[in-house]
Amino acid sequence: MNTESEIQAEIESLKERFTETKALYREVCALLFFRHGITPTASKLYQYVRKGSMSAPAEALARFWEELRNKARVQIDHPDLPEALKLAAADAVQTIWGQATELARTELAALRVEAQAQTAKALADLEAEQDRAKAAEGLVQEMRGRLAELEAQLQSSNAAHESERRAHAATTARTEALQHQVGELQAQQERIRADFSAELDKGRTAIEAANERAAGAERRALREIEQERTERAAAEKQLDGVRGRLMETERQSQSKALEFATATTRMGAELEAARALIQSLTASLDAQTQQLQDARQQSSQFKAEADTLRSLVDQFKPATPSKAARAKRGNS
Template sequence: MSTETEILAEVEALKGRFSDTKALYREVCALLFFRFGVTPTANKLYQYVHKGTMSTPAEVLAKFWDDLRTKARVEIDHPDLPPEIKVTAAEAIASIWRQATAAARGELAAIRVELQADQERVRYEQLQAEQTATQALATAERLRGELTSAGEAIKGIRIEREAEARAHAGTAARLQELQAQLEQVRAQQQRTQESFSGDLAKAREAVDAADRRAAAADKRALLEIEQERQARAKADKQVEALRTQNSQREARERQAALEHAEAVARLQSQCDAASADHKAMQQANRTLEQELRGAREQLQTSQQEAAHYRTEAQTVQAVLEKLTVSTRAPSRPTKKRAST
């Protein structure tokens, strides 16, 4: 089963579930974008649903992009970051969404105006052609009636040939004239049909040109989305670099703690040896006790620094998890978001 066939089957199923036209268009938007990876446009939505006017899918599509932009907004909260950097980072992605939505709306409005103008012109030209064809048919019917009357006159003239010889000649001339007029009407009708065919071909070319412009607008929207994805990949690389730096910092903290533990062990050994000869080495014992207190203070300071580093690591990890969830959200939607 092809992708187009699957989309049509899913849309038919949604038609049975949703009676409201706007709700149905909103569900079809979510189906195309999240499940099949197709960027929805007003033209595509109307082709699949065939309900309402062209303004209905355009309005629903604009609301869909606004909701998606709001849900995809990233909020950065870190105690060490200045407020200006927080605002800039949070608004960067939102600005991309606003620009893409505004460009898509402008292109869609221009295409809709051009398409409506082309349709009105084609309808007007078709109406004129139909009126011309109707007039030609009426003329042909009138000429056929005149030709029938002439035939009946000819029959009467044949009965009275000898007495109506001159009338017969006049009637024959009239018959030839009517036949010439009939041929002219037929030729005019043929020209009218050819003109109508030419106008219809021009209208089809205009519709094809509008479809090509719509496809170009879709390509531009996809290019802007790809640029946003590249920006997110760059942010992921920066987050990975911060994670590596955090791991290196933790390794240095563990090494410092190990060195302090070894220093404490050495000092404790010296203290025990000095205690065995307390009377003879009292002054030396005081000196060792002072060194031990200094080492303990240094150890306490190192432990406080390690606790501070661990707090920073937990904060960075929380930011990483929030960024990871935000960057993965558009590619794996939940059931709740798909029903929005």
């Protein structure tokens, strides 16, 4: 705790003890001056107390200094001492009082510093103890966590052991069931062997019958093959005749195709000649058309020139006499 906080705490305690404003300011002046060695001022008093008007701390401060001077003044009343000696003795006693007060303040400051150092050391020791307590608490928490983990592992191990025991019991039961099934399968295998022997005998009988049927079928197949061979020979003869006729037909077709190709070539040549003639006629027609257009343009031009000349002739032609004048000339 610093000095300001300590002063404020002591002033709060004085507020509870002294309800009167003037008395409270007087006690605060004494607290600041004698205990903390601070020269009180009106603004500082009001800053600490904050009670009453601004004139209250000023009045309390003036009264405090007056009382302090009265207490510090030493009066020596002796009937036989001169007045100058009384004043000198009073000044000496006052000086001694001031020195004693200053010494007391110095010792008080030293004690305060020592107390603050001890307080700081105690606080440091307390913080160290708190740190050690926190470390111990952390260690305890860690041990508790490890204990909980061990308990969980133990429970897990017990559960695994119980699971293995149940699995072993289930395996034993399955083994017994499998042994029972093996016995049943062996009995079933014996029955299957007996059934297989019976079926094998039946199969042999059926195979012999099938062999007989196969031999009969083979004989029928040989007869059918021989008959088919005869029919194939007759068909081959017919095929040879058809091939001869087909070759003759192919020769005739080739001859006709050759004639058709010749005719096609001739017609192609004639078609090309006709196309060339058409192109020539088209070019000639285009030339004649162009000449006709040129002639029309020239005719239009000549017509325009003739119209122009006709208009010029009409303009420069002399006027024709009227009919009355011609009649008069006839009568004369």
